[in-house]
Amino acid sequence: MKTTFNIDVDEVKRYAGFKGAHDNKLDLLVERAISEVLSTIKPRAIHKILSVTTDGETVNAGGLVMKSRDLSALFKDKQSTVLLCTTLGYEIDKSISEYSLTEPAYAICLDGAATAAIEAYTDEVQKEIIGDGEISGRFSAGYGDLDISYQSDIIKLLNATKLIGVSVSSSYLLTPMKSVTAFADVPCKSCADCKLKYCIARK
Amino acid sequence: MKIDFNDRLILSDGAMGTSLDGKYPVGSSPEFLNITNGKLIASVHKAYVDAGAQIIYTNTFGANVLKTGAMTEELIERGVKIAKEAAQDKALVALDVGPLGEMIEPIGSLTFDKAYDVFLTTVQAGAKAGADIIVIETVADLQEMRAAILAAKTTGLPVFATMTFTSGGTTFTGCTPESFALVADSLGVDALGANCSVGPFDLIPIAERLLSATDKPVIIKANAGMPDSNGSYDITPDQFIDAYGKLIDKGVSIVGGCCGTTPAYIAKLNKLIETKSYVPHKRTLSTAVCSATKVVTFEKLTVIGERINPTGKKLMKAALYAHDYDYVIKQAIEQRMAGADVLDINCGLPELNEPEVIETIVKRVSDVCALPLQIDSNNKDAVEKGLRIFCGRAIVNSVNGERKVLDNILPLVKKYGAMVVGLTLDENGIPDTVQGRLTIAERILKACEEYEISRNDVIIDPLTLTIATDADNAQVTIDTVKALKAKGIKTVLGISNISFGMPDREKINAEFLRSTAAAGLTLAIINPNVVSMMEAVVDARGGKAAGVFNAKVNIKGVSDENAEGFDINDCIREGLKKSGVDKTKELLKEHKPLEVIEILTAALDKVGDLYEKGELYLPQLIMSAEVAKLAFDEVRKVLPESSDKGVIVIATVKGDIHDIGKNIVKAVLSNYGYQVVDLGKNVDEAKVADALKETGAKLLGLSALMTTTAVNMKETVKHIRELSIDCKIMVGGAVITPEFAREIGADYYAKDANASVKIAREVLG
Numbered sequence: 001m002k003t004t005f006n007i008d009v010d011e012v013k014r015y016a017g018f019k020g021a022h023d024n025k026l027d028l029l030v031e032r033a034i035s036e037v038l039s040t041i042k043p044r045a046i047h048k049i050l051s052v053t054t055d056g057e058t059v060n061a062g063g064l065v066m067k068s069r070d071l072s073a074l075f076k077d078k079q080s081t082v083l084l085c086t087t088l089g090y091e092i093d094k095s096i097s098e099y100s101l102t103e104p105a106y107a108i109c110l111d112g113a114a115t116a117a118i119e120a121y122t123d124e125v126q127k128e129i130i131g132d133g134e135i136s137g138r139f140s141a142g143y144g145d146l147d148i149s150y151q152s153d154i155i156k157l158l159n160a161t162k163l164i165g166v167s168v169s170s171s172y173l174l175t176p177m178k179s180v181t182a183f184a185d186v187p188c189k190s191c192a193d194c195k196l197k198y199c200i201a202r203k
Numbered sequence: 204m205k206i207d208f209n210d211r212l213i214l215s216d217g218a219m220g221t222s223l224d225g226k227y228p229v230g231s232s233p234e235f236l237n238i239t240n241g242k243l244i245a246s247v248h249k250a251y252v253d254a255g256a257q258i259i260y261t262n263t264f265g266a267n268v269l270k271t272g273a274m275t276e277e278l279i280e281r282g283v284k285i286a287k288e289a290a291q292d293k294a295l296v297a298l299d300v301g302p303l304g305e306m307i308e309p310i311g312s313l314t315f316d317k318a319y320d321v322f323l324t325t326v327q328a329g330a331k332a333g334a335d336i337i338v339i340e341t342v343a344d345l346q347e348m349r350a351a352i353l354a355a356k357t358t359g360l361p362v363f364a365t366m367t368f369t370s371g372g373t374t375f376t377g378c379t380p381e382s383f384a385l386v387a388d389s390l391g392v393d394a395l396g397a398n399c400s401v402g403p404f405d406l407i408p409i410a411e412r413l414l415s416a417t418d419k420p421v422i423i424k425a426n427a428g429m430p431d432s433n434g435s436y437d438i439t440p441d442q443f444i445d446a447y448g449k450l451i452d453k454g455v456s457i458v459g460g461c462c463g464t465t466p467a468y469i470a471k472l473n474k475l476i477e478t479k480s481y482v483p484h485k486r487t488l489s490t491a492v493c494s495a496t497k498v499v500t501f502e503k504l505t506v507i508g509e510r511i512n513p514t515g516k517k518l519m520k521a522a523l524y525a526h527d528y529d530y531v532i533k534q535a536i537e538q539r540m541a542g543a544d545v546l547d548i549n550c551g552l553p554e555l556n557e558p559e560v561i562e563t564i565v566k567r568v569s570d571v572c573a574l575p576l577q578i579d580s581n582n583k584d585a586v587e588k589g590l591r592i593f594c595g596r597a598i599v600n601s602v603n604g605e606r607k608v609l610d611n612i613l614p615l616v617k618k619y620g621a622m623v624v625g626l627t628l629d630e631n632g633i634p635d636t637v638q639g640r641l642t643i644a645e646r647i648l649k650a651c652e653e654y655e656i657s658r659n660d661v662i663i664d665p666l667t668l669t670i671a672t673d674a675d676n677a678q679v680t681i682d683t684v685k686a687l688k689a690k691g692i693k694t695v696l697g698i699s700n701i702s703f704g705m706p707d708r709e710k711i712n713a714e715f716l717r718s719t720a721a722a723g724l725t726l727a728i729i730n731p732n733v734v735s736m737m738e739a740v741v742d743a744r745g746g747k748a749a750g751v752f753n754a755k756v757n758i759k760g761v762s763d764e765n766a767e768g769f770d771i772n773d774c775i776r777e778g779l780k781k782s783g784v785d786k787t788k789e790l791l792k793e794h795k796p797l798e799v800i801e802i803l804t805a806a807l808d809k810v811g812d813l814y815e816k817g818e819l820y821l822p823q824l825i826m827s828a829e830v831a832k833l834a835f836d837e838v839r840k841v842l843p844e845s846s847d848k849g850v851i852v853i854a855t856v857k858g859d860i861h862d863i864g865k866n867i868v869k870a871v872l873s874n875y876g877y878q879v880v881d882l883g884k885n886v887d888e889a890k891v892a893d894a895l896k897e898t899g900a901k902l903l904g905l906s907a908l909m910t911t912t913a914v915n916m917k918e919t920v921k922h923i924r925e926l927s928i929d930c931k932i933m934v935g936g937a938v939i940t941p942e943f944a945r946e947i948g949a950d951y952y953a954k955d956a957n958a959s960v961k962i963a964r965e966v967l968g
Binding site for chain 1: 228229230232269302304305306309310311312313341343367369371374375376377399400430432433462529532533536570571572
């Protein structure tokens, strides 16, 4: 199942920090960066559908207990959530590192393109999990009052290291750098059309 | 008791985690069940032993201080005990060591040393508790695997190593099966293989690559396919067996299962093994070095890039002193792009902490450059630091025929599984003859044998000496290469040394490369950024190299025959001995002897200026000095006292045997009329002091070519000063700088032979 996605040029520019007008030399760098990202990355994704309960202060997602009012608010009236992890792999991290020495200006564009890519890829992965329709925003460890330290528990729960090679450093940085973990909304429609066969709320 | 895992089929167990799913609280990990529910763990072990497993893995996959903190030792101790009780004597117990959970630099922030320490405490606990084997599994990063293997080897127990691969054929961090096999095999594991990540069919191509890269037993422990988002695996026991039948037929000899497998899978595997026979496999990959992602074999002429070396390179020297590592890395990338296969890393400079610097450079270069490296140093600590941190299989440059050096460096070569370069020189210097160099080569090979380093892993450097001092130098080297090739020994040469002091260096270097390649040279240390050198490499690889080295170099010159009308200046400049002597005799008829000496000295000075300007080269300088010597001899016949211009003591310092530079200085100084007392090479400070006292010399010249011996120069100067001997000291050598000369308290820095004359004039007159 190969997930295809597009990288938006404006998004790349936004991540690369281009504010306002610029000459087309930068456009060329962006074009080259997008092309290099697409040919270098090895995108992978895993997810689990977890049953969710909350008392307003704490969330229990599939047995993982997290203290967070913000996450609790999101899960109010929900019975399940998608916990996902996506990554572009280590190869692009290495390329960005190397270019930062030899072609620093290009390295910035490459980094921007890679960031745009992981976001676009994750959007597509979400779509595939929940079927057609609007995907929700994502809520990750480190957002709001959901402490970033839960990142380790999330990686463990998903078995992400073994399955797709994503680890957490002692300072809670995900490695590879272009990786995302997030809780995503499960929009409830009719059970008959729903792709989530194992949802606990299924009637 | 040494267990033999070779030449037979061995059944290991299946997954532990799969059987424990849901039996421990979310957020906790299965290792804690060793304490809270030992019975459950024991029952899983028993089920595997009953199913026929001959090796069972302990429930300690995630037991390390980073993950399980202070509980680690207890969890391991309990885990091993439970397994041993369950195994009785029917199965061996392997301490299961999983990845640390954090990535090592540069991917993550964990240092190699910290990772090693964590693995060390883990394996020590396992060995103490009585494990029979250490198995390191499910690791995706080669650097992490190296730290684990090095730690595991300290226990003396057999070590198994398996990495986790993706269906793309590499690990998540890009490590290839070949790189892993090369590194693990050379580090001395007893068996290696792949586990986890994909199902058995996807591991078949990876198994094949491992089988062709090692002679050691290959282990495969596949998942029962891929899990879906609910954790159900898609490969049935029958399909599993089907794949394993194929794996065993290809030569895999240690089999088991990983995630998703249960005792049922192992029982079926057991039945399969009873019907199958062990299939031997043979390594087809030839001797190689590697990084995590790139393997370099030596089938065609291999290029080692020489630019990361401060000797004679002002910018590199400055960058190293300034800790400008970006400059160094850029040089690495440039050489890679120019076509280098391996990069030489040398950061030996006086007053530089070589071990620290080499560690930093090796780390940073391999972060961005995937080439295997050659650790170039005579400093034992630097060699160890470089080898330890390099993620791959390296070459050590170098050892030589001196026993002390061999005993110093070869243990490190063995420990880190590297290849090694042996220089055909020893404490007596460099033999002039082919046979002399071959004898030293044999001595080196024999010593390597004593340290269990295979002849295939030794590369002999028969040494390149400049044709500026002797035109025959090239042929001796070429012939030695030929002789070594005939014996099946690999060779390496620092090509550009051939043209030191000559004009047209590029042309000479390229021609030398072609002729040594034609003689069978295996590796060439060159500057790959020079187009003519890479052209020569391409020719050599395509079999288009010339076989004869033409040592005739285009030095503009005349001969005695057409020296009509030449005055003494011309004769000295053009190196015309006969005409020079004749002209001197004529001069002595018309001038007083002292005046003639002045004339000759002025002529030599003019030559020195031309040499400095680069209009004249070293061979010509030497030839001019030789004419001047003969001319001075003529003057001495008439005026014997005129010969005494003062005594100069010169020596190459202790530990250093390079004396070409010193000999040139001696020749030039004595030709100017100074009395030179040459103490030779490898001279300790006491002997220098004695010579100064005996001769009453007012000028001392010290030479050192190596950074490791520059420190002895410092010691010698200190010693002379402490004894309050009244003399001036001048120092020189390829790694010596004016700053270093100042630092160690020398009076003068002599850039070259010419400079030494100027200094002698100033000090002695």
